[in-house]
Amino acid sequence: MKDDVSQIQSVGPRAVEQLEAMGIKTVEQLLEHFPFRYEDYxxxxxxxxxxxxxxxxxxxxHSEPTLRFYGKNKARLTVRVLVDGLLVQAVFFNQSYLKKQINLGDTITINGKFDRNRLMISGGTIKTAKNSQAGELEPVYSIRGxxxxxxxxxxINNAFQQYGDQIEETLPEQLINMYRLMNRQETFRQLHFPTSATQLVQAKRRMIYEELLLFQLKMQMFRKWERQGDEGQQKVFSIDKVKGFVQDLPFELTQAQKKVLKEILDDLQGPHRMNRLLQGDVGSGKTVVAGCALYANALAGFQGALMVPTEILAEQHKAxxxxxLAPLQLxxxxxxxxxxxxxRREILAGLVNGEIDVLIGTHALIQEGVDFKKLGLVITDEQHRFGVEQRRILRKKGLRPDVLFMTATPIPRTLAISAFGDMDxxxxxxxxKGRKPVETRWGKPDMLPRVIDFMKRELGKGYQGYVICPLIEESEKLDVQNAIDVHQQLTQAMPEYRVGxxxxxxxxxxxxxxxxxxxxNSVNLLVSTTVVEVGVNVPNATVMVIYDAERFGLAQLHQLRGRVxxxxxxxYCILLADPKSDVGKERMKIMTDTNDGFELSERDLELRGPGDFFGAKQSGLPNFKVADIVEDFRVLEVARQDANKLVNSEAFWKSEDYGKLRDRLREQGAFQGEKLD
Structure with a gap:
């Protein structure tokens, strides 16, 4: 299976180059290049x-095929076919060679998109009676060049003939029997050469589970090593003082905040280093929870650090x-x-001698020369905006500090389990309490005069507003409203108000x-690009108007809405949008239907897919060959539970039953103890 693809019959030097360009160098890689869909005949x-x-x-x-050429090297072939007593017009684009293959009176099979109104089928593929089989499933692969x-x-057929009997089972018999899974060799056969739709479903089911189990095993192994090889600094502090601090707050914490705070305090007091992700919707009160954690950390005699993505947000967190914390002499x-x-020199000196209890900053915190006397807790806000390496450097600033990652981008449970499987x-x-949901309206761009009148009414009551634009200046490539033009337009439309x-x-x-x-409030209306997206807090702002809203993802629109x-x-949040695509229309509908960030994130994931949710480089998600963590989230949950049991069992590490599974993980680098990202 590790043989070079050149060992496969009929694969010559040119084919080797073509396959290498697709990342396929070995027989195993070729056989694991599964179809991404199937044509159903x-x-x-x-x-x-x-x-x-x-x-x-x-x-x-029923008629001789006619061929017409148009444009540059474009062709349209039309033929009428008698199907179940109806004359159907079949159309094929840029397949002029078919004219010689289609003859009057032939029986042909056509697979394509059916236009019921015009009794027409736009053909993708065609088969003559000689090579056509009813019920045949034909694999479609991604190809390049x-x-x-x-x-x-x-x-692939030749590779299977030569090497098919070398495909080894990786899963232990116990799991195969428990879930009644197809064996690995038959799985490969059915994925490449399906004999029926039922068999194909079983093959996919087996491969989806295998991929997700391997992925979760890597995550659980990393988590285990993190805990075993990296004991935390157990923090000793008065829980009564922390409770007193919470009781003295000018507001009562929500039940969700209390629950989360208890989880964090338990981590700080525990023997293992905290590695926790805190998710909270816009305005849900994560900063207060972080403040409580920093206070407990200081009571135990440790320093804390809070890293944020922008200086504006850093200033707000400091305030x-x-x-x-200042009333508590911190x-x-x-x-x-x-x-x-x-x-800067004074701050650095205060850090080293321990006079500073909490340091807030941007990526400046991880620069050389920023040294702490006793760093015990590291918090990163909007953690997905920092690279993995940046977060790692900050963690190393202390002696095994506890780590809390915070995000106001609600991450779907599906992705949280996957991408952050090594975290709690x-x-x-x-x-x-008392928060009123933001009313969201979707309007077409021609409604702008009415929107301006509405903004004037709100500003007239003493409130403020935001206007968000996708671009800074005019662009020839994108016909979207830009901040500079909009600023001028609104300044002229509202001379009585100050527009920033x-x-x-x-x-x-x-x-x-x-x-x-x-x-x-010396600026009444702020025209801005998305730099206000993260964390800006102006309670007096009641209006958010977003131009060209269809150009933003759901998560970003929700973040922007959270500024009011x-x-x-x-x-109020007003979305000015004229989306041409179904996805754009669906986004606008979802935004007006719900204010729940977690529901939005699930819908966003369905629309965009996991690769786009974080940005591929940040996600830590592998490119699964068959599995889809959105579609297959139930299998993902099962795989996570199984992986957790296996990693914590002696049999997984020692028994021969799991030998092939361990070999597979070793090949994928899981035993190096490095996280996927």
Missing amino acids: AIRPIHEAQHDERVTIRGIV NLKMTTLRKF SLQDL RVELLSGSARVKE VSVINEMP LMHGRLSSEEKDDVMNQFAE GRGQAQS
Whole structure:
């Protein structure tokens, strides 16, 4: 199975190059290049076919095929076929060679998209009576370059003939029997050469479970090693003092906040290093929970660090945490990239001698020369915005500090289990009392005058608003509203109000200046790009208008909407969008239907898929060959539970029954103890 593909019959030097370009170098890699879909040649009566459905029909050629050329190297071939007593027009694009293969009176099978209104089928593939089989499932593979599908199928067929009996079982008999799984050799056979739809379903079921189990085993092994080889710093502090701190807050914590705080405090007091992900919707109160954790950490004699993605957010966290912790004689400082030399020197000295209890900052925290006397707790906010390496460097600043990752981007449970399988996951799924849901409306761009009138009414009541645009300046490539033009337009439309402008090209000082003016209500309306997406807190803002809203993902739209609704007044989010795609329309509908970030994230995942949810480089998710963590989340749950039991059992590590499974994991680098990302 490790043989080079050149050992397969009919694979010559040119084919070797073509396969290598697809990442296929060995026989095993070729046999694991599974189809991504199957053409179903099961014949159905024409009267059962639905409009716009992909169907397979069989009929007799009723007219000579006609061929017309148009444009540059484009061809359209048309032929009428008698199917179940109806004359159906079959159309094939850019397949002029078919004219010689189709003869009057031939019986042919066509697979294509059916237009019921015009009795027409747009043919993708065609078979003559000689090579057509009713009920046949034909695999469709991803291919690259000049390699033809028929050629690849031939290579895979030859590889299976030569090496099929070498496909070894990897799963232990116990699991195969428990779930009644197909054996591995037959699974490969059915995936490449399915004999029936039922057999194909069983083969997919087996491979999905195998892929997800291997993935979860890697995650669980990493988690086990993290705990065994990296004992934490057990923190000793007065739980009564922490309870007193919580009772003295000017508001009561929600039940969800209390539950999450208990989980974090238990971790701090426990012998193992905390590695926890805290998910909480926009405005759910994660910062207060972080403040409580930092207080407990300080009571135990340790320093804390909070890393955030932007300086604006760092400033806001400093203000919030100083309000919480300064009355308790804890020193909270901010270290940013724009700090003056003298100020920076004083902060660094205060860190080393232990005078600073909590340090907040951007990626400046992980630069060389930033050293702590006794770092015990590291918190990263909006953790998916930091690279894996950045988070690792900050963790190494202390002696095995506890780590808490926070995100206001609600991650679907499916992805949290997968991408963060090595972490404990806490969720704040409850909003503070008195919060009114933001009313969301979807309007077409021609409704802008009415939207401007609505904004004026809100500003006239003393409230403020945001207007978000996708681009900074005009672009020839994208016909979207841009911040500079919109700023000018709204300044002219509302001369009685002050309209501010903020975007990513401003310096940190300029951004801070604009945001401070907005926070103080000397700027009434802020026109901005998405730099306000994360963490900006202005309770007096009640209106959020988003231009070209169809260009944003659901998670980002929800983050932007979360900038309003932070005070007691009713708030509004207006989506100006004219989406052409069904996905765009679906996004607008979902946004107006729900304010629940977790529900939105699940729907976003369905629309976009896991690779786009985090950005591929950040996700830590492998490219599964058959499995889909969205579609197969139930199998994922089962695989996670099985992996946890196996990793914590002696048999998995020692028994011969699991030998092949261990070999497979070893091949994939799981025993190096490195996390997937």
